[in-house]
Amino acid sequence: MARTRVKICGITDLDAARCAADAGADAIGFIFVEDSPRFIEPDDAFELMQQLPPFLATVGVTRDLSTEEFGDIEEVCPTLYSQLHGDEPERVVRACGPDIIKGVKIDLANPSSIAADLQRWSGVEEVAAILVDAPTPGAGKPFDWRVLKPFMDLVTTPIILAGGLTPDNVGEAIAMLRPWGVDVSSGVEAERGVKDHAKIEAFCRAVRRADA
Numbered sequence: 001m002a003r004t005r006v007k008i009c010g011i012t013d014l015d016a017a018r019c020a021a022d023a024g025a026d027a028i029g030f031i032f033v034e035d036s037p038r039f040i041e042p043d044d045a046f047e048l049m050q051q052l053p054p055f056l057a058t059v060g061v062t063r064d065l066s067t068e069e070f071g072d073i074e075e076v077c078p079t080l081y082s083q084l085h086g087d088e089p090e091r092v093v094r095a096c097g098p099d100i101i102k103g104v105k106i107d108l109a110n111p112s113s114i115a116a117d118l119q120r121w122s123g124v125e126e127v128a129a130i131l132v133d134a135p136t137p138g139a140g141k142p143f144d145w146r147v148l149k150p151f152m153d154l155v156t157t158p159i160i161l162a163g164g165l166t167p168d169n170v171g172e173a174i175a176m177l178r179p180w181g182v183d184v185s186s187g188v189e190a191e192r193g194v195k196d197h198a199k200i201e202a203f204c205r206a207v208r209r210a211d212a
Contacts, residue, residue, distance in 0.1 A: 004174055004207050005181035007059060007160065008188065008200055010038030014048055016195035020056075023204040026181070027057035029083065032073050037193035038185065042077035049077070059083050059101060067095040083131065090124060097126020101160065105133050111147035115154055122155035130155070131183060134163025145176050152177055167202035174210035182207060 008020040009029030020028050030045040031038045040048075042060075049058055060079035062070060064086035074082070074096075084093055085103035093100055102124075104117040114132065121127045134143040143163060152159060158180035161173055166187035174182065188203050190196035 002180075004179065004211055005160075006204055006207050007181060007183045008185075008195075008203075009059070009061065009162075009183055010036075010185035010189075010193070011048070011195065012038060012040045012193070013195075014051055016197065016200070017048055017052055017056075019195070019197040019200050020204075021053050023201045024208070025056070025200070025204055027059050027081070028052075029059040029061050029183070029185070030077070030079065031061045032077075033061065033063045033085075042073045045079075046077040049079070057081060061085055064088060065092075067092055070096050081128065085131075085133075090120075093121075093124055094126050097124075098128070100124075100127050101129045101131050102127045103131045103133055103162075105135050106143055106148065106163075108135055108143060108147065112151075114148065115151050118151060118155045118157075118159070122157040127157060129158040129160050129180065131160040131162055145173055149177060152179070165203075167199055167206045170203060171206050171210035174207065 005026040007027040007029055008025045010031050011017050011028045017028050030040050032042055058079040059081045061083040081099045081101055082096055083101040083103060102121045107113050121130050160181040160183050161179040162183035165182055165184045170182055184203055188196055188199040
């Protein structure tokens with residue numbers, strides 16, 4: 001099977017970023033959402049970017065910004081990819097592209113609605129990948145992945161799985177869904193907003209084992 005890509009999100013310091021790179025992560029995420037416990041100022045994120053090793057992708061995460069607000073952040077910290085993790089209309093997603101990761105959330109009351117979301121965003125050429133998140137994310141509290149399984153092959157756009165993933169359960173998720181990538185934040189933390197280096201390493205090892 002193809003290798004599962006790994007994104008470690010919510011990075012706020014250089015040591016955690018370097019740990020993710022050394023552990024084999026493909027990307028790190030900077031959260032530019034001010035009410036998040038993992039918020040980082042764009043200029044601080046840019047300083048971190050200057051000290052990262054080569055071949056580590058960077059992702060800037062925003063939510064429900066106007067194109068002007070997005071542009072202000074992009075000017076300060078031009079990450080390789082931009083993750084729009086709110087209810088952004090299609091015109092905003094297109095204007096913020098290219099190289100967009102569009103976040104969508106599973107509606108457990110109507111899981112089949114994910115089909116419409118996948119098809120909608122796969123039809124937008126500026127969307128490089130679709131990130132499917134749990135409705136109530138949290139470490140060790142994933143949604144029932146079986147509800148997503150019937151929809152994984154609906155689109156050719158890469159699908160990234162997020163929400164409740166940990167070193168202990170990511171292998172099961174990969175075995176069941178075979179996503180293009182996985183995204184973790186709280187599942188590799190020592191406390192809220194503080195990354196645990198051992199958990200980052202364990203998460204990446206678990207992904208490699210699942211791929212093998």
